[in-house]
Amino acid sequence: MALREGLLVAHHFGSELYVLAVVLESPGIRMAEGAHAGVMAHQDEAYRAILDEAVQGLRDYGFKVKGKLLRGEPAPCIGAYAREIKADLVVVGHRKQGFLQRWWSGPSGAYVSDLVDCSILVARNFVSEERVREVLESPRNQAAPPSSRA
Numbered sequence: 419m420a421l422r423e424g425l426l427v428a429h430h431f432g433s434e435l436y437v438l439a440v441v442l443e444s445p446g447i448r449m450a451e452g453a454h455a456g457v458m459a460h461q462d463e464a465y466r467a468i469l470d471e472a473v474q475g476l477r478d479y480g481f482k483v484k485g486k487l488l489r490g491e492p493a494p495c496i497g498a499y500a501r502e503i504k505a506d507l508v509v510v511g512h513r514k515q516g517f518l519q520r521w522w523s524g525p526s527g528a529y530v531s532d533l534v535d536c537s538i539l540v541a542r543n544f545v546s547e548e549r550v551r552e553v554l555e556s557p558r559n560q561a562a563p564p565s566s567r568a
Contacts, residue, residue, distance in 0.1 A: 420511035421472055422545035426553055427507065428481060435476055435483045438499050439469040440492040462487065479554055497533025509539045 421437070428435050441461055466487055473485035488495045500508050510530060531538055 419544060420509050420541035421476070422547075422550055423539065423541035423543060424509035425476060425479065425481070425550060426545065427509065427539065429554060433506070435481050436499070436503050436505070437469060437472050437476070437483060437485045438496060439465045439472075439485070439487050440495045441465045441487065441489045442492060443489050458489075462489070479550070493530045493533055496530050500534045500536060505534070505536050507537050507539060508534050509541055512540045512542055 424435065427433070441458075443458075469485050469487055473483045476483040486499065488499065496508060496510070499505075508530065
């Protein structure tokens with residue numbers, strides 16, 4: 419969902435794309451790693467595969483894309499990466515969940531909006547593959563010049 423909305427925004431503005439995947443490092447995962455070595459590596463591999471698929475899919479549409487995998491709490495990781503790349507816009511996905519289950523608010527209670535210095539687009543609309551192709555195949559919309567009326 420967020421990838422397709424972000425792709426449409428990037429296409430409209432001719433923007434660079436950066437895709438970030440954050441592997442949540444929870445106490446439970448750390449305990450599982452202690453009991454069964456390799457749990458964290460397996461989790462990293464699964465997230466890496468999803469990230470690589472997303473990056474390749476965006477490249478297939480002709481975008482220059484950089485992907486990065488981080489481990490930690492999502493909100494602080496997103497905020498730090500957005501500052502590192504000097505992002506103008508962060509696009510995040512959102513699914514309706516209970517207050518304590520929201521992925522973008524980790525145990526520290528930090529929200530992405532508190533940790534970035536740019537605008538945030540919370541992608542909630544379903545954008546079909548057909549809609550993406552339709553937009554990408556049409557000429558890029560040019561913004562109309564500002565009106566001179568007062």
